[in-house]
Amino acid sequence: MDELEGEGGDPPREPCPEGRTASTGNIFHGPAALVQGTGNTQINHFGGGPQDDREDQLTEYLAAALDVSKEHPYPAVLPRSRPSLDDVYVRQRLGNLAENGVPLEAGALERILTGERTCVVHAGAGGGKSSLLRTLLAMGAKRHLDSTEEGPVPVLVPAAAWEGRSLSEALALAVRLELKGLVRTLPPRLFEHAPKPGAYWLVLVDELDEIADPVRRRKVLLKLKAIENRQREPGYRKRREPRYRFVIATRPLPEGELKVLGSGVAHYELERFQLTDVEAVAHRWFGAHGLSDPRGQARVFVADLNRSRLAGLARIPLTASLLCQLRAAAPTAPLPGVRGEIYNEFARLLHERQYNPAEPGNPRELPAGFQRYNDAAVERAEHTLTRLPDLIDYLADQRRTGNPLSAVEIVWSHPDAEAPPYPVPRDVWREFLATALSHSGYLTFGAGDHHFAHQTLLEYCAARHITRDMQGRALRRLLAQWRSADPSYVGFVIDTASPAAQQEAMPQLYRLARRGGLRGCLFLAELARLGTGLSGAVLDAVTQGLSDAARNSAKAEHLRTRAVLALTGLPGPEVQVSLHRLVQSGALSGTPLVAAIAELLELGDPQVREMLHNLAMSEAQNSSQRLWAADHLAVFGDPRLADVLYALALSSRAQGASRMAAAQRLANLRDLRVPDAYHAISICPTVKSTHRFASAVELVTLGDDRVPDVLYRLAEDRKIEPPARQWAARQLVESADSRISGLLLRLARDHDLGQNFRRWAAGRLTAQGHPELPDVLYDLACDPQFDGRARVRMAWHLARTGDPRGRDLLRTLALTDPSSLAPHALEDEDSRAGAASALAALGSPDASEIIVELVEDANRTPFDRRNSVRQLADLPDSRAADALHSLALDVGLHPSLRAEAAFEIADLHDPRATDLLCTLVCDTTVPQHMRAFVVLRLCEHPDDRVPGVLRDLATRETLDIVCRSRAIASLANRNEVCVPDLLFNVAANPDVTESVRSMAAKALTTRDDIRAPELLHALVTDPALSQATRNAAMAWLGRSLLPQAHALLRELASSPSLDSGHRYLAVRTLADHNSPAASELLVALALDGDALPRDRSAAIHNLISQGDLRGPDLLRSLAQDPSVDDEHRFEAAEELMELRDPHSSDLLHELALDTKLRSFTRRAAVRELARHHDPRLPTLLRTLAEDPTLDDASRLSVVRRLAIICERDPELPP
Known part of the structure; x- marks a missing residue:
């Protein structure tokens, strides 16, 4: 992740607490969160606990982000809690700077949210940048909370948070400090991965x-650019999951500073409110203040703005909010005339609100806390509190010049905030200063420090500080540095300067307007x-200078546009007059003209409709600007x-779009000239092919008579995209145009149209029987751009026309490696087989030789060669069988090919x-699985010799067991008379493997052969055979329906030469078949002391399951037999217990007390007695607890069980 973000992986550093020096670059100013009252913002987070999964963390983040997005970023002095952003926000228009500020159509905000490119949104001081970002935050968070859709997950971060941190650390820190709704800390690793699949x-x-x-700004931008470059690397999305996109909001920066981001970044300008928006803004703010009839008061407010020449100033969002609050606080008071006065009135109102005795947390009460020290401390606190506005101005000036100390440290450094002497602790004084700053109303607390509620408020206070004692000469020095100065700050300096200083500065400003150029x-x-x-003189000079620049055709268009846009921001009705003159003079063109008309449209100029009409009809103007004008004419x-739209559609100079x-x-207007418009677009060679194609589609839909000519032009024009040409040709074929044959002939030879379409064109020509068809087919069959299959198909069609070149081409395609014919046809190997099949279908005498060559070609894959074998078998040629026989015997071929040939x-x-099949089965060079398949095929072959061959294969020692088993199984399924004797010979042969003998005996048994029981008896009694074979023979002996089979089983059950296991298996087999002798044989086995205990026990259980009354007695005998192991004795006793x-x-x-038994068995006997609640159990447990022959674990178990019994029954002795 560090590599992705271009960082060295430095650990995140917390913002400095008050009283400590912060390193430069680590303090950042979060979005303002000024709250009526104390102004303190407390952020609680709880860390250290186990983290939930990422889905829960993301849900918590989205919910908190949605909450914070509703907070308004502007300072407010409402009589109650500050308004939600949703309550007072009115969206502004966005202009794309690439289009020189021309307003965009609706949906620009959606494009910024979901687009692919990084965006930069420019706006001046108070222009609504933070509100826009919070709107984007709310839109994205709400979408993901309402659904599981993919797409962007927005996260808001101050640029300064990125300094000295990786991106994930900066995001985690910003989220923790700014999202007050979080109850736990979100780790940086949350932002190191995609928020969820498909999202970013x-x-x-x-x-x-x-x-x-x-x-420092450049370093932040370089980090951003490094991440973007990394994400553009080939294969990045396959290699790494996370993806980031950026939206940057900033004031206009010095020219060229944003070029580090590259040319692929989209730039937007956040425009001022429209005049109609100002009334909506006022209505919302007055409603938030709780005024009666907010809509009516908003109309009066806008009228006052127009009369006081403040309408233009009120179009700036921040200024509009301040003016609304000033009007709400004093409805009858006149509005301030300049921005400095607006901020001065607002600051006064803010101070009054904070020091209102009726408000909680009145700062005037703070000095009383020092009475416990001495009167001097109280006096010092009162003095500092009295000088607090000046101290805040000093803080603003220090912050603006880059002082890295915390706000409290900066204020403390001023003489008016010097701490009182001993005994006042320094921490107490620091807390006093922090509380005073928080209660001032100017600052908010967040990210570990105090910050001004808005950047313009900082600039105003800083300007007030330097102009408090500044003379006119100092102001002139500041204005002399205007090229590098921030206009917002300079404006506040001018407004807060003394009247004398202002008067001295005006000539300097006038000279700047006259001599400073654009x-x-x-x-x-x-x-x-x-x-x-x-x-007024300065404004007139500025107006004249901008007008001259806009008229100057020698200047670049973007500079002329900037001049016009700057004119639109000047105050007063003179702006409309100047813009009107510029438009009417004809000196403007292009984007400057559009910008001027757009502003006149906003101002309601009575002649703007004529201006729009002239722009829309002018061939000299850009077509997109003409369309913009036409759209506004539609609004009127x-x-x-x-007529305007028709002229634009027919204009050959206009862009196709x-x-x-x-x-x-x-x-949409249902004009009768629509077909003419579409026709003109479709036949114009300078229009892009997509628009020509779209126009042709519309003409086809309208059923215009000129459609064939249009389609013919499209199909023939090689500048048109191939899909459009193909569509046009297909449309012509369906219309049966007389020129179609010649067109198809040319299109079939056009390499740009792709093989599928060219093949289609050739097919249509074939259907029409064009005389030049053979030449076309020959060209296509020889074209290396076609794949092998397509070339074979063309050669086939050529041969069917009777042209001898067709067969020659098929031979060449069949015998030549496709890679030598076409470098891109390496996967066309099966086309060779297709060519051979085509030759065979044409009756070519050399077809069989060609197919044999394909089979023997070692460079081909076995799969392709097997296909050729099948082709060879399908040939109606007597030589095919001989060729297949030779292939089957050729040991140099792949075994699969030999087998395929034999099968054929x-x-x-x-x-x-x-x-042949027998030879393949015995050939050890053929894989075993393949030989097994050959055996199966041999069994299916209708030949009288097959049974004898299968017998030989079954008894062949050199043959693997799989093939021999298959041979026996296949032999057993045959119906020839000789099969039983063959099976008997195999089963009786001791030299044959036991598995084969066993299978042969089973096969005889299924045939009810009278010799089968004796064979199975021999297998059971043969000690050389495996246990599994003997058991299987016993089972099959029981299944035999022949009378001697059961007699043999009775003999086996009583045979002393067999072990007890086989004897039990024999008698159980008899019992399973309900033999009358089974019960006595089971009793005999149960009483046999030489038999294994498990077999005796099994015999007894079998008797019990049959309901034999002797079973329990035999089970008791087994339980009492000391020669039987203790496990079987216990199982016998346990079974008796179950039988009650x-x-x-x-x-x-007895088993529990038998010291000769293992402790485990004795403990099991106790557990069984306990399960059945034996009354002797307590006494038995006491005896066993003292028995030294029991192991410790068993004695401990006995003691625990005894304790439980005693606890349940108090009458028992302890």
Whole structure:
């Protein structure tokens, strides 16, 4: 992850607490969260516990992110809690800077959220950047909480949080400090992987411009660029799961600073409110303040703005919110005239609200806490509190110049905040300063430090600090550095300076407007847009300078556009007049003209409709701008709209996309000229093929008579994309156009159209019988761009026309390696077989020789060669069988080919097939599994010699057991008269392996052969055979229905030469077949002391299962027999207990007391007695507890069981 993020993996560093010096770059200002009251923000997180799975962590994050996205980033002085962003937010339009600020259509916000590219959103001071990012945060979080969809998961991070940290660490830190709804710390590893399959992290980078040092800003941008470069590496998405996309919000930075991001970044400008938006904003803010009739008061408010020339200033989102709050606090008071006065009134209102005795946490009560020390401490605290506004101004100035100390440390360094002497502890004074700052209303607490509620509030306070004692000369020095100065800060300095200093600065500003060129005018225009108090002369000079620049055709279009856009931000009605003159003069064109008309449209200029019409009809203008004008004419319902759209659709100078859009809009108007518009687009060679194709499709839909000519042009035009040409040709074929044959002839030879379409064209020509068809087919069959199968097909069609070149081509294709014919046809090996089949179908006399060559070609795969073997067998040629016979005997061929050849000969009923198959079975060079298949095929062969061959194979010692087993099984399934004798000979032959003998005997048994029982008896009594073979023979002997089989079983059951296991197996077999002699034989086995205990026990259980009354007596005898091992004795006693035998408990009692038995058996007997609640158990347990012959574990078990019994029955002695 560190490699991905371009970091060295430094551990995350926490923001510095108050009272400690922070290293440069580690303090970042989070989004403002000013809350009415104390202003403190407490963030609780609980770490150290086990982390839940990633899904739970992601759900918690999304819920907390959705909550914080509703917080408004602007300072507020509401009489209750601050408003939700949803309550007062009005969306702004976005302009794409690549299009020079022309407003985008609806959906720009969605493109930023879900697009593929990194985006940079530009806006001036208070322009709504943070609100936009919070809106994106809310949209993305809500979508993932409401569903499991893929796509972006947004996460908001201040740019400064990235300094000195990897991306995952910065995100984890920002989330922990900013999302107050989290109850636990989310680890960095959450952000090191994709949030969920198919999703990715959308990193919303805020406050980049608030990093004052350009070098530090560049480092942040380079980190971002390194991650993007890594993600563009080939195979990255297959190799690594996480993916990141970035949206950066910033004020306009010095020119060229963002070029480090590259050219693939999309740039957007967040535009000011429209005039109609300002009333909606006021309505929402007045509703949040709880005013009566907020809608009516909003209308009055907007009217006052227009009268006081503040309408333009109110289009800045932050300024609009401040003006609304000032009006809500004092509805009858006049509104301030410049931005500095607005902030001054708001600061006064904020101070009054915080020091209102009716509000909780009044800062005036803070000095009383020092009374426990002395009066001097109280006086020092009161003095500091009195000077707090100046101290905050000092803090703002220090922060703006890059002081890295915490807010408390900076304020403490000022003489007015010097700590009182002993005995006041330093920690107490530090806490006092921190509380005073939090209660000031200017600052919020977050990320371990105090921050100004908004960047512009910091700039205002910093300007107020330097202008408090500044003379005019100092202001002039600041203005002399205007090229590198921040217009927002400079504007506050001008507004907060003394009237004398302002008056001295105006000539300097006027000279800048006259001599500073376009750049100087743009700087002054930005001051005016922000609401800085400039004199009328300066504004006139700026207006003239920008107008001259906009008219200057020698300047680049983007500079002229910037001049027009700057004009739109100037205050007062003179702007409309200037823009009107510029448009009417004809000096503007392109984007500057659009920007001017767009502003006049916003201002409601009475002649803007004519301007839009002239723009839409002008061939000199860009077609997308003409379409923009036409769309606005549609909003006005202009009756000339159809003529405008028709002219744009027919304009040969317009772009194809704009012409197509105009034609579609014209179709929506149901204009009769729509076919003409589509026809003009479809036949224009300068229009892109996609638009020509789309127009042709529309013409086909409309059924226009000119469709064939249009389609013919499209199909013939090699500049058109192949799919469009193919579609046009197919449409012409369906229309039966007379020119289609010649067209198909040319298209079939056109290499750009691909083999499938060319083959289709040749097929259509074949159906029409064109005289040049053979030449076309020959060209296609020889074309190396075609794959082998397609070339064979073309050669086949050529041969069927009677052209001799067809057979020659088929021979060449059959005998030549495809890779030598076409470098890209390495997978066309099966085309050779296809060519050979085609020759055979054509009756070519050399077809069999060619197929034999294909079979013998060692360079071909076995699969392809087997296919050729099958082809050879299918030939109606007497030589095919001889060729197959030779292939089957060729030991140099792959075994699968030999087997395939033998199988094919067998299918031909050739008399040589039996010998061939037998040869393959005995050939050890053939794999075993393949020989087993050959055996099966041999069994199916209709030849009288097959049974004898199978017998020989079954008894052949050199043959593997699988093949011999298959031979026996196959022999058993045959019905020839000789089969039983063959099976008997195999089963009776002691030199044959026992498994084969066993299978032969079983086969005889299934045939009810009278010799089968004796064979099975011989197998059972043969001690040289394995136990499994003898047991299987015994089982098959029991299944025999012949009378002598049971007699042999009785003999085996009583044979003293057999072990007890085989004797029991024999008698059990008799019992399973309900033999009357089985019971007596079982009793005899149960009483046989030489038999194994398990066999005696099994015999007894068999008797019991049959209901024989002698079974329990025999079981008692077995339990009492000391020669039997203790395990079987216990099992016998346990079985008796289950049978409820009256002697069973006595037997278990005896076993428990028998010191000759193992401890485990005795303990088991006790457990069984306990299970049946034997009354002698307590006495028995006491006896065993003192028995030294028991092992310790058994005695401990006995003692525990005795203790449990005593606990349950108090009457028992302890």
